[in-house]
Amino acid sequence: MRHTQRAQGHRAKAARLLIALALLPLLAAGCVELNLPTLSQAPLEAPQEQSTEDLAKEAEAFWTSGNFPQSELLYTRLLERELTAEARLQALHKLALSAFNSRHYYQAKSALDRMVVADATVLTSWPWHEQYIATLGALNRPDLVENHRVWLVSHIELPFDVRSRAAMAFAGLYTRSGDLPRAVETLARAHSQAPDRKAKAAMEAEYVGQLRDMPEEQLQGLARLVGGSGAATFPHALIQREAKRRALTPRAEASSVLLAQAKGRTLSDQPGSLLAAELGAVRVALLLPLTGRFAPTAAKVLRGAEVAQQQLAAKGRSVEVKAINAEAPDWREQLAALPANFSVVGGPMLVEGLRDMQKAGVFSSRAVFAFLPDLGEVQEGAQAWRFFTSPVDQVRSLVDLTADRLGIRSVAVLAPKSRYGQRMAEVFQAEAKAKGLRLAASEFYPPGDHPRWLHNVERLLKVPDAFRRNKNMPLPMPDFEAVFVPEDWAQSELLVSNFHFFESQHLVFLGTELWSVALDNAKDIDDAYFQLAACPGAWWPEAPAAKTLQAALTEKSQDAADFWVALGHDFINLAALLNLPADWTPAQVNQRLQAMRSLEFSMAPIAWDAEGRARQDLYLFSPRKDGKILLDPDALRDAAAKAKTRREKRLAYSRQLHKEKKLDGPSGSLTREPKE
Numbered sequence: 001m002r003h004t005q006r007a008q009g010h011r012a013k014a015a016r017l018l019i020a021l022a023l024l025p026l027l028a029a030g031c032v033e034l035n036l037p038t039l040s041q042a043p044l045e046a047p048q049e050q051s052t053e054d055l056a057k058e059a060e061a062f063w064t065s066g067n068f069p070q071s072e073l074l075y076t077r078l079l080e081r082e083l084t085a086e087a088r089l090q091a092l093h094k095l096a097l098s099a100f101n102s103r104h105y106y107q108a109k110s111a112l113d114r115m116v117v118a119d120a121t122v123l124t125s126w127p128w129h130e131q132y133i134a135t136l137g138a139l140n141r142p143d144l145v146e147n148h149r150v151w152l153v154s155h156i157e158l159p160f161d162v163r164s165r166a167a168m169a170f171a172g173l174y175t176r177s178g179d180l181p182r183a184v185e186t187l188a189r190a191h192s193q194a195p196d197r198k199a200k201a202a203m204e205a206e207y208v209g210q211l212r213d214m215p216e217e218q219l220q221g222l223a224r225l226v227g228g229s230g231a232a233t234f235p236h237a238l239i240q241r242e243a244k245r246r247a248l249t250p251r252a253e254a255s256s257v258l259l260a261q262a263k264g265r266t267l268s269d270q271p272g273s274l275l276a277a278e279l280g281a282v283r284v285a286l287l288l289p290l291t292g293r294f295a296p297t298a299a300k301v302l303r304g305a306e307v308a309q310q311q312l313a314a315k316g317r318s319v320e321v322k323a324i325n326a327e328a329p330d331w332r333e334q335l336a337a338l339p340a341n342f343s344v345v346g347g348p349m350l351v352e353g354l355r356d357m358q359k360a361g362v363f364s365s366r367a368v369f370a371f372l373p374d375l376g377e378v379q380e381g382a383q384a385w386r387f388f389t390s391p392v393d394q395v396r397s398l399v400d401l402t403a404d405r406l407g408i409r410s411v412a413v414l415a416p417k418s419r420y421g422q423r424m425a426e427v428f429q430a431e432a433k434a435k436g437l438r439l440a441a442s443e444f445y446p447p448g449d450h451p452r453w454l455h456n457v458e459r460l461l462k463v464p465d466a467f468r469r470n471k472n473m474p475l476p477m478p479d480f481e482a483v484f485v486p487e488d489w490a491q492s493e494l495l496v497s498n499f500h501f502f503e504s505q506h507l508v509f510l511g512t513e514l515w516s517v518a519l520d521n522a523k524d525i526d527d528a529y530f531q532l533a534a535c536p537g538a539w540w541p542e543a544p545a546a547k548t549l550q551a552a553l554t555e556k557s558q559d560a561a562d563f564w565v566a567l568g569h570d571f572i573n574l575a576a577l578l579n580l581p582a583d584w585t586p587a588q589v590n591q592r593l594q595a596m597r598s599l600e601f602s603m604a605p606i607a608w609d610a611e612g613r614a615r616q617d618l619y620l621f622s623p624r625k626d627g628k629i630l631l632d633p634d635a636l637r638d639a640a641a642k643a644k645t646r647r648e649k650r651l652a653y654s655r656q657l658h659k660e661k662k663l664d665g666p667s668g669s670l671t672r673e674p675k676e
Contacts, residue, residue: 052081056091063094072098072107089118096131105138126162133169137176142557145173149186150558153306154290154299156193156325164190164203168210175218180225184235185310191234192320200234207235211242219243281318284575285338285366286568287347290325294349297564301371304561304568305346307552312576319576326353332360340365340582344575346387346568347371354378367580367589371567381612382586385593387571389513389538389604391427393616395484397536398510399431401620402482405633406508406640412480413442414460414495416487421447424486424512440480450494457498474651475503481644482508489518489623496529503650506643508636511535516621519628520562527625532640534631536618538604539563542630543619545602566603573599586612 050058059074075095083091096111112132115122122128129152136144152158152166167190174183187207194200211219223243226236286305288298302323309319324334326348335345345366348354354370358378362368369387370378378384402408411432415421425442432439445456461478483499485492489511496509509530516537519525539562540546549569550561577599578592593608606616620631 068098068101108135126165129166137173146558160199187235282576283320283342285322285342285345287324287326289327291327300564301568304565305572308569308572343580346571386614394536395427395431397618399435403435406637408481410438410440410480411482413484416447417444428484454498461502484510486512488514506647509533522627527623530623540619545600549602570601
């Protein structure tokens, strides 16, 4: 016991000494007055930390009393403690509301985001979305608002009550910001996607309540916008009725006839909808993987479709779009349940979906435009149609460039031993033969065995065996001037570099769309081996129609356009121009497709022949350090000709030196460049 007390006394003295030493500089300057406790003073005790339970009660008390700045502070501290999953979720919820009411909107958004991480099921509830939309609106971030709206539109597995209420919340934001046309369009689209009449009636009843609470100025603006258009449609009729109730407009015709008075009926059942159809309304279905690994891509297609829909509406053309989740177990039933005048279907994006549509007999009732490069066993132009880039489109663009613009008559193929490589090689060989090109050589390499690639290139170039023993011997010119390389960009960088080891810098390398897609996001690449190279692509952001699409997205604070956004945009425009009746025939589709001239594509344009077979005229690009540039065929031809001339001069010079070396013994270097 005494020993323990002595030890404690020594430790106390040491602690006081350390404190004194640390404060010596300040003491010397007269900045600090040091009062250390004497040995007779009792040791000071640290204040006890408030228990988690007491902290939670105190936070709740401030929350209940409406002291939101204090409850925000205490809930922030509470969330640093160990909590049960339920208690953490509740604390995050009240932190979000406290921060929102304290006008700390970024803190509110962060808390809401953390709620999703803690329990993703909150995304299926309306209260979370209600607060999230209000928070994004308060942040004055249209880009975040738009991203969340697109997310909700694409996740059709969410309850319709959530999606319809969200649409009304977005419409409220648009109305308050003065974007009245978008508010009306958002409401109408959500209403059209209701699963049944009961859901439509519930949405209408909810919106009636919102209209009653709407400021007079906003309601008056909406009433002026809808006027007498769509008199029996949602939300036009409800806006007109509320305006009449408040005596904001003199329009006597805004009567109860405009509303669904009969029990169980909704606004979309009224004669006005039939009138819209007679005036050229088009109904289109999109079959897309709205959930799962391809959901982000499908969301881009939907975004493009919505832009086209809005642009057409501004021109007085009504287009109704119904999105069906191809990942849903009952997508076939959903598609079959659509009215017959949903005559055009865009999608699917996966080949399995096309097979299922064929088995289900969909092709007999819907004109299906698959977003696939190949329809497989489905007969193009008779059973379904293609609205996508095909392998033939890619290869044809390269073969036409090679033969017609570069004047090359002999080519080779270097492809991986994979299904994709084999398929693309076969297509290239067929197209080259049809164009009158000579296929001088072909070689297939193991995709994952990089060390062996040098030997595959050696065989393709027909490098003499003697070169392995004497690297100074002159290498003959290959009997081809271009090489088709159906490989992705990363692998191609390694593969093509092997040609330079055998002095083949003069060859033109032809890649596929895989290059183009990768180069869209590439930065600071080594393009030394690709000065004479070309690859096809369906998207070029500098094209006039692509710029127009991007301008529309920028106006709505959306992300940059790309191929998938353009695909959805162009397809809706196509469907509107086709305007197929419910009793369409394949011959009628083909006739209208072939005669179509006014469609301005934002992606590479597609044309159809008399049999309904699609052909897309792709852009051609050259790889460059910061990605890619639009190909200049004349510049590529001139550069290839100069490179070939230099190679021929080097070869002649090397042969002369090699001949002299045989006659006179070793002399000079075989690597010197000849004079031009």
